[in-house]
Amino acid sequence: MDTSRPQQGHSERTVAQVGEFAVIEQVVARRSQPTTTLVGPGDDAALVQATDGRVAVSADMLVEGRHFRLDWSTPEQVGRKAVAQNGADIAAMGARPTAFLVSLGCPPETPVSVAAGISEGIGLAAEALGAGVVGGDLVQSDHIVVSVTVLGDLEGRAPVLRSGARVGDVVAVAGQLGHSAAGLALLSAGIGVEDTPDTSISALIDSHRVPTPPYDAGVDAARSGVRAMTDISDGLVADLGHVADASGVQMRIDRGLIGLDPALADAAERVGGDPWEWILTGGEDHALAATFASVADLPAGWTVVGDVASGDDSAAVIVDGRPWTASGGWQSFGAG
Amino acid sequence: MDTSRPQQGHSERTVAQVGEFAVIEQVVARRSQPTTTLVGPGDDAALVQATDGRVAVSADMLVEGRHFRLDWSTPEQVGRKAVAQNGADIAAMGARPTAFLVSLGCPPETPVSVAAGISEGIGLAAEALGAGVVGGDLVQSDHIVVSVTVLGDLEGRAPVLRSGARVGDVVAVAGQLGHSAAGLALLSAGIGVEDTPDTSISALIDSHRVPTPPYDAGVDAARSGVRAMTDISDGLVADLGHVADASGVQMRIDRGLIGLDPALADAAERVGGDPWEWILTGGEDHALAATFASVADLPAGWTVVGDVASGDDSAAVIVDGRPWTASGGWQSFGAG
Numbered sequence: 001m002d003t004s005r006p007q008q009g010h011s012e013r014t015v016a017q018v019g020e021f022a023v024i025e026q027v028v029a030r031r032s033q034p035t036t037t038l039v040g041p042g043d044d045a046a047l048v049q050a051t052d053g054r055v056a057v058s059a060d061m062l063v064e065g066r067h068f069r070l071d072w073s074t075p076e077q078v079g080r081k082a083v084a085q086n087g088a089d090i091a092a093m094g095a096r097p098t099a100f101l102v103s104l105g106c107p108p109e110t111p112v113s114v115a116a117g118i119s120e121g122i123g124l125a126a127e128a129l130g131a132g133v134v135g136g137d138l139v140q141s142d143h144i145v146v147s148v149t150v151l152g153d154l155e156g157r158a159p160v161l162r163s164g165a166r167v168g169d170v171v172a173v174a175g176q177l178g179h180s181a182a183g184l185a186l187l188s189a190g191i192g193v194e195d196t197p198d199t200s201i202s203a204l205i206d207s208h209r210v211p212t213p214p215y216d217a218g219v220d221a222a223r224s225g226v227r228a229m230t231d232i233s234d235g236l237v238a239d240l241g242h243v244a245d246a247s248g249v250q251m252r253i254d255r256g257l258i259g260l261d262p263a264l265a266d267a268a269e270r271v272g273g274d275p276w277e278w279i280l281t282g283g284e285d286h287a288l289a290a291t292f293a294s295v296a297d298l299p300a301g302w303t304v305v306g307d308v309a310s311g312d313d314s315a316a317v318i319v320d321g322r323p324w325t326a327s328g329g330w331q332s333f334g335a336g
Numbered sequence: 337m338d339t340s341r342p343q344q345g346h347s348e349r350t351v352a353q354v355g356e357f358a359v360i361e362q363v364v365a366r367r368s369q370p371t372t373t374l375v376g377p378g379d380d381a382a383l384v385q386a387t388d389g390r391v392a393v394s395a396d397m398l399v400e401g402r403h404f405r406l407d408w409s410t411p412e413q414v415g416r417k418a419v420a421q422n423g424a425d426i427a428a429m430g431a432r433p434t435a436f437l438v439s440l441g442c443p444p445e446t447p448v449s450v451a452a453g454i455s456e457g458i459g460l461a462a463e464a465l466g467a468g469v470v471g472g473d474l475v476q477s478d479h480i481v482v483s484v485t486v487l488g489d490l491e492g493r494a495p496v497l498r499s500g501a502r503v504g505d506v507v508a509v510a511g512q513l514g515h516s517a518a519g520l521a522l523l524s525a526g527i528g529v530e531d532t533p534d535t536s537i538s539a540l541i542d543s544h545r546v547p548t549p550p551y552d553a554g555v556d557a558a559r560s561g562v563r564a565m566t567d568i569s570d571g572l573v574a575d576l577g578h579v580a581d582a583s584g585v586q587m588r589i590d591r592g593l594i595g596l597d598p599a600l601a602d603a604a605e606r607v608g609g610d611p612w613e614w615i616l617t618g619g620e621d622h623a624l625a626a627t628f629a630s631v632a633d634l635p636a637g638w639t640v641v642g643d644v645a646s647g648d649d650s651a652a653v654i655v656d657g658r659p660w661t662a663s664g665g666w667q668s669f670g671a672g
Contacts, residue, residue: 038390045431059439137396139403231380
């Protein structure tokens with residue numbers, strides 16, 4: 001249940017009526033801050049602790065109609081998704097998120113409840129990670145744009161890069177594969193959480209609305225001698241392809257090691273989709289993929305899905321011995 | 337002269353034709369990085385040095401048509417303006433910018449030269465500050481949105497906040513006042529740099545296109561016992577009002593101490609504007625305003641414009657003994 005969803009009475013007031021400072025103050029300044037926030041929102045800049053003398057940082061932008069739909073997700077869910085998308089990038093380096101900044105563009109007629117709900121979702125999701133929301137900007141735009149930056153702390157560890165994979169490594173994943181893509185297919189087919197008593201189906205839809213990256217698995221991997229790691233945002237094949245390219249190796253994936261989740265098979269039957277397409281090319285679950293020197297190095301929550309071979313072959317990633325010929329991941333702009 | 341402006345031949349290709357990764361690689365990954373960039377762009381996150389164990393951070397969003405116009409500015413100038421706007425927030429805390437991240441939303445039909453030009457401007461302006469561009473995101477949106485985050489290094493100094501002003505302090509400014517507003521008024525009146533041989537007029541237009549914050553003045557102030565500081569982005573009266581509110585004091589400004597720049601008087605005559613309105617309420621110059629315990633504390637580049645009085649009076653800022661009754665600054669959304 002989404003108990004913090006704004007009430008109807010508030011949604012009649014617009015961002016333009018209330019004014020920028022009021023909205024920002026309402027949603028950002030009142031949140032409690034972790035001890036790592038040395039100077040919180042409200043000044044020209046914030047100040048965040050970076051104990052080991054380094055800060056990990058990443059930024060992503062979500063656009064209404066492209067990355068989320070407000071008829072499919074509540075504003076709070078959109079905010080939570082923005083945190084997950086950004087937080088996973090920090091986890092993929094082996095770091096922990098410490099602080100988020102949110103720039104929100106929205107049309108003047110946007111109800112305050114929408115702007116406040118997105119910010120509230122960001123605040124609650126950040127809080128659950130022990131991170132602060134330390135800054136924000138609210139500007140007028142033609143449609144809703146949520147731009148998030150995340151800072152992270154490596155706690156003294158070496159950063160885990162895409163370039164560290166070596167021939168003979170095992171390839172492993174942590175988190176869900178294909179759930180968000182299945183949820184999107186269900187929503188696109190007109191099936192909502194409200195339409196089904198089937199909890200495995202509604203869980204897929206929830207996975208699309210609010211992905212749940214395996215944050216701890218990223219830190220655990222960094223502590224266990226992981227060689228290379230990435231967040232899966234463009235799909236398993238595409239993102240492992242980035243690791244393969246950066247490392248000069250080939251990734252060999254075995255579908256038998258992944259296994260077919262019955263919930264995905266069930267959803268595929270309902271909407272006429274291909275569950276393996278979702279698993280191999282679906283982005284937005286924000287699972288983690290990594291390579292380890294041996295199976296013995298895998299922390300809890302990680303599953304072996306293949307191994308690393310020499311990069312002499314033309315395909316960066318092969319699935320069951322062949323290049324995967326489907327679309328192979330998602331880009332914001334299709335290459336012509 | 338804007339020698340790095342993209343050539344016409346390139347502008348026929350669109351972002352959609354070239355694809356997201358190609359544009360990002362073209363404009364971000366090839367730039368050289370300062371030594372503070374420990375891991376640059378191209379991985380899930382970047383890693384930036386934060387030597388004193390803290391990082392200053394701020395984010396701002398610029399929207400086409402609202403914060404810039406591509407018929408008034410080149411894409412490179414838009415990028416430079418985005419860096420100035422964000423860098424000034426770091427300077428206002430007494431820190432030096434170390435790294436920028438850029439999320440760029442643009443329609444698929446956007447020429448590559450526009451997206452690349454904005455990124456190029458950001459890269460060149462960051463480089464001039466000794467900072468890296470360490471990350472970026474390019475997504476599809478209905479119009480161009482430039483979202484920038486800046487990281488900064490206090491180099492062991494205490495952060496300079498808005499809340500430190502004390503009764504009896506002198507109020508001082510560094511940088512230009514009203515130049516950007518005058519430039520905007522000239523452009524709005526149809527007067528461009530090309531239309532006038534008058535260098536003082538074309539300099540005002542350039543100030544609007546690419547503001548030049550007094551970065552060193554911020555660091556110098558932090559070293560000289562400044563008490564409170566802010567970047568002037570909403571106008572002198574409005575931003576000093578934020579300092580007055582945060583400090584519980586009143587700012588008393590004397591126009592005689594500011595003086596009327598002849599270039600502003602000249603521009604005002606040409607377009608029928610009020611130069612004092614530009615000086616007192618014009619944002620976007622990204623000058624700095626601060627309070628110091630005494631005139632003797634002022635570093636080079638700072639000019640006394642008033643003093644700090646007790647905050648018992650109702651007005652946060654008074655000009656020549658009276659509350660300033662004009663619009664008093666700029667907000668993204670007008671309060672109803």
